[in-house]
Amino acid sequence: xxxxxxxxxxxxxxxxxxxxxxxxxxxxxxxxxxxxxxxxxxxxxxxxxxxxxxxxxxxxxxxxxxxxxxxxxxxxxxxxxxxxxxxxxxxxxxxxxxxxxxxxxxxxxxxxxxxxxxxxxxxxxxxxxxxxxxxxxxxxxxxxxxxxxxxxxxxxxxxxxxxxxxxxxxxxxxxxxxxxxxxxxxxxxxxxxxxxxxxxxxxxxxxxxxxxxxxxxxxxxxxxxxxxxxxxxxxxxxxxxxxxxxxxxxxxxxxxxxxxxxxxxxxxxxxxxxxxxxxxxxxxxxxxxxxxxxxxxxxxxxxxxxx
Amino acid sequence: xxxxxxxxxxxxxxxxxxxxxxxxxxxxxxxxxxxxxxxxxxxxxxxxxxxxxxxxxxxxxxxxxxxxxxxxxxxxxxxxxxxxxxxxxxxxxxxxxxxxxxxxxxxxxxxxxxxxxxxxxxxxxxxxxxxxxxxxxxxxxxxxxxxxxxxxxxxxxxxxxxxxxxxxxxxxxxxxxxxxxxxxxxxxxxxxxxxxxxxxxxxxxxxxxxxxxxxxxxxxxxxxxxxxxxxxxxxxxxxxxxxxxxxxxxxxxxxxxxxxxxxxxxxxxxxxxxxxxxxxxxxxxxxxxxxxxxxxxxxxxxxxxxxxxxxxxxxxxxxxxxxxxxxxxxxxxxxxxxxxxxxxxxxxxxxxxxxxxxxxxxxxxxxxxxxxxxxxxxxxxxxxxxxxxxxxxxxxxxxxxxxxxxxxxxxxxxxxxxxxxxxxxxxxxxxxxxxxxxxxxxxxxxxxxxxxxxxxxxxxxxxxx
Numbered sequence: 001x002x003x004x005x006x007x008x009x010x011x012x013x014x015x016x017x018x019x020x021x022x023x024x025x026x027x028x029x030x031x032x033x034x035x036x037x038x039x040x041x042x043x044x045x046x047x048x049x050x051x052x053x054x055x056x057x058x059x060x061x062x063x064x065x066x067x068x069x070x071x072x073x074x075x076x077x078x079x080x081x082x083x084x085x086x087x088x089x090x091x092x093x094x095x096x097x098x099x100x101x102x103x104x105x106x107x108x109x110x111x112x113x114x115x116x117x118x119x120x121x122x123x124x125x126x127x128x129x130x131x132x133x134x135x136x137x138x139x140x141x142x143x144x145x146x147x148x149x150x151x152x153x154x155x156x157x158x159x160x161x162x163x164x165x166x167x168x169x170x171x172x173x174x175x176x177x178x179x180x181x182x183x184x185x186x187x188x189x190x191x192x193x194x195x196x197x198x199x200x201x202x203x204x205x206x207x208x209x210x211x212x213x214x215x216x217x218x219x220x221x222x223x224x225x226x227x228x229x230x231x232x233x234x235x236x237x238x239x240x241x242x243x244x245x246x247x248x249x250x251x252x253x254x255x256x257x258x259x260x261x262x263x264x265x266x267x268x269x270x271x272x273x274x275x276x277x278x279x280x281x282x283x284x285x286x287x288x289x290x291x292x293x294x295x296x297x298x299x300x301x302x303x304x305x306x307x
Numbered sequence: 308x309x310x311x312x313x314x315x316x317x318x319x320x321x322x323x324x325x326x327x328x329x330x331x332x333x334x335x336x337x338x339x340x341x342x343x344x345x346x347x348x349x350x351x352x353x354x355x356x357x358x359x360x361x362x363x364x365x366x367x368x369x370x371x372x373x374x375x376x377x378x379x380x381x382x383x384x385x386x387x388x389x390x391x392x393x394x395x396x397x398x399x400x401x402x403x404x405x406x407x408x409x410x411x412x413x414x415x416x417x418x419x420x421x422x423x424x425x426x427x428x429x430x431x432x433x434x435x436x437x438x439x440x441x442x443x444x445x446x447x448x449x450x451x452x453x454x455x456x457x458x459x460x461x462x463x464x465x466x467x468x469x470x471x472x473x474x475x476x477x478x479x480x481x482x483x484x485x486x487x488x489x490x491x492x493x494x495x496x497x498x499x500x501x502x503x504x505x506x507x508x509x510x511x512x513x514x515x516x517x518x519x520x521x522x523x524x525x526x527x528x529x530x531x532x533x534x535x536x537x538x539x540x541x542x543x544x545x546x547x548x549x550x551x552x553x554x555x556x557x558x559x560x561x562x563x564x565x566x567x568x569x570x571x572x573x574x575x576x577x578x579x580x581x582x583x584x585x586x587x588x589x590x591x592x593x594x595x596x597x598x599x600x601x602x603x604x605x606x607x608x609x610x611x612x613x614x615x616x617x618x619x620x621x622x623x624x625x626x627x628x629x630x631x632x633x634x635x636x637x638x639x640x641x642x643x644x645x646x647x648x649x650x651x652x653x654x655x656x657x658x659x660x661x662x663x664x665x666x667x668x669x670x671x672x673x674x675x676x677x678x679x680x681x682x683x684x685x686x687x688x689x690x691x692x693x694x695x696x697x698x699x700x701x702x703x704x705x706x707x708x709x710x711x712x713x714x715x716x717x718x719x720x721x722x723x724x725x726x727x728x729x730x731x732x733x734x735x736x737x738x739x740x741x742x743x744x745x746x747x748x749x750x751x752x753x754x755x756x757x758x759x760x761x762x763x764x765x766x767x768x769x770x771x772x
Contacts, residue, residue: 031536034537035536035537035540036537036540036541036544037540124419124420124421124422125421128421128443128753132443196534197606200534202534202536203534204427204428204429205428205429205532205757206423206427206428207421207423207753207754207756207757208534208754208757274536275536275537276537276604276606277604277606278533278534278535278604278606278607278610279533279534279610280606280609280610281609281610281752281754281755282443282752282754283443283752284609
């Protein structure tokens with residue numbers, strides 16, 4: 001194991017588990033500035049976590065173990081996702097490897113349990129959010145799987161480290177496969193992190209909630225888990241974007257140095273999108289994600305034609 | 308005012324409606340011994356029809372005037388009057404805990420209900436909405452308001468006419484001028500007073516200032532309804548500026564207490580006037596630029612078009628008033644032809660399309676904002692001094708005040724008992740428009756409801772009086 005491998009592993013753990021709340025914190029701050037407000041600083045998500053951690057949880061009457069276990073399972077799954085997404089071509093394998101399709105399955109598992117928890121509480125808003133989340137994820141997953149497939153085909157392996165290795169540098173970018181996969185993934189990224197135009201994380205309007213809906217019944221530590229989960233999701237999705245889908249350097253050092261810079265830029269881009277674009281009508285979302293699916297299909301077709 | 312016998316009551320109402328009179332309210336009076344209904348003719352003159360209650364029963368007029376449905380339900384709850392022919396007569400003010408008493412039964416395999424409120428996640432007044440939904444589509448909506456019914460009308464009885472304003476102004480802060488002015492005018496009719504030209508000017512300024520901040524606030528809320536945080540922030544900033552102007556003029560950010568019966572004590576000297584005019588013209592420029600940005604933001608416009616359509620026919624049937632009625636293509640504005648305020652040559656504006664969707668309701672407000680800026684420009688041409696009323700010497704037993712507030716026509720009926728209030732009835736624009744919200748939500752998506760609701764932006768407090 002090289003020293004870069006060790007450094008990659010440390011950054012992956014510290015970044016994905018401890019520093020991930022900075023990402024939504026930064027987005028909030030940039031949004032506030034763009035709206036002409038001062039806004040809370042980027043450490044606000046940590047204060048929220050501390051506040052929630054000190055509060056007791058709520059046991060909803062009539063619920064089963066699914067409701068109680070869902071936050072922990074969602075978090076466990078997200079820790080796994082953090083481990084699966086490599087931050088460089090030499091990231092340690094952590095004993096579970098870096099398979100792209102394992103990542104898709106793992107994310108779906110977390111969602112499955114959150115939807116199950118909404119069913120368990122029978123809360124109208126939770127169910128509404130869960131059903132919308134389920135519907136949208138069908139479309140988002142198709143685009144996600146296909147865009148990852150395009151990358152995997154291009155590099156001949158579904159191991160994300162191999163994909164990073166083979167698509168590094170400028171060579172592969174001459175073909176349309178990777179740019180098309182990137183375009184598809186951009187739409188998936190917005191859906192997965194629950195940002196506008198797909199979802200509005202700041203909303204107080206119960207009727208419009210998607211990801212926030214199933215969270216309504218949770219309080220205290222459970223909610224802290226789920227908020228961390230949302231932050232870690234930002235890390236997973238954005239890291240995947242930076243390291244796999246966006247053009248990246250051949251040198252491991254450059255990959256590691258570019259990561260924080262690009263994450264900050266992506267957060268600013270997300271904040272800007274959220275400021276200038278309003279939340280779209282919920283039934284139009286599948287169409288938008290359908291465009292992502294088609295784009296990813298085009299990437300695969302482009303790969304086939306280039307053979 | 309005219310008395311009608313029970314036997315000819317419905318015929319009389321049919322006759323009035325047939326002669327293009329508009330319904331403007333119905334209430335129980337005389338300790339529940341009679342029912343009074345208000346009708347307004349084209350020129351804005353009000354007429355009161357009294358019908359005696361026999362054995363606690365009165366024929367319903369809801370089939371002739373569907374707009375009277377809330378009024379009849381309220382009169383039933385407050386006075387126990389049964390309206391024959393109004394079936395089912397659901398409770399309105401008197402909340403029944405049994406769901407089947409106040410909601411419409413919807414059946415079917417996939418129908419489910421979503422109950423929202425009365426406590427909401429945001430800073431919203433108390434109101435309960437019960438959606439009957441299939442998937443994300445609204446089949447039917449039952450609203451239950453009146454959670455904070457304060458009995459203001461009842462409490463004002465036996466108080467003298469001048470102090471009655473204290474009750475009316477507490478009905479709602481957002482509409483304090485419209486409500487107060489309709490009351491003040493009703494009292495002045497009773498006392499045989501006619502406002503001087505200066506008093507008319509001051510009152511018109513106050514009414515337009517209220518419209519200014521309310522319309523700006525409606526636009527800010529509309530932005531919030533679609534998650535347009537930056538538009539919300541921009542318009543909220545303008546609302547704050549408008550409220551500061553209110554404070555400069557009247558000493559209260561919501562203009563509360565600025566309306567008095569028969570007089571006004573507001574004075575603005577020429578120096579302050581110059582500052583105000585400067586602020587208003589600056590404001591107009593910012594509204595123009597913010598609105599331009601919203602107009603060209605396609606993601607924003609996509610959300611508005613074709614959502615929450617209230618067509619002209621339905622709006623007329625439900626007796627919708629104000630900008631929401633005009634957005635549905637109904638040319639109706641109580642400012643038009645009002646001879647006791649300074650609205651000379653006023654002509655209501657309509658939006659180009661006016662098909663009654665959310666988009667046209669927002670555009671209607673913008674059109675009216677330009678009008679308001681123009682009106683204020685003209686009215687603030689000289690300093691304001693305290694003003695009084697001139698006696699006409701013709702007192703009346705009953706007075707009706709009709710005012711076009713920010714949300715539409717507000718009607719206040721005052722029945723006098725000597726120099727004090729015998730019965731006070733306030734029917735605000737929100738009261739008239741709430742059934743419209745429920746009606747035009749049907750067939751729309753549940754996540755679009757906050758936007759539809761915000762395109763009406765009605766007060767809860769105005770009906771919780």
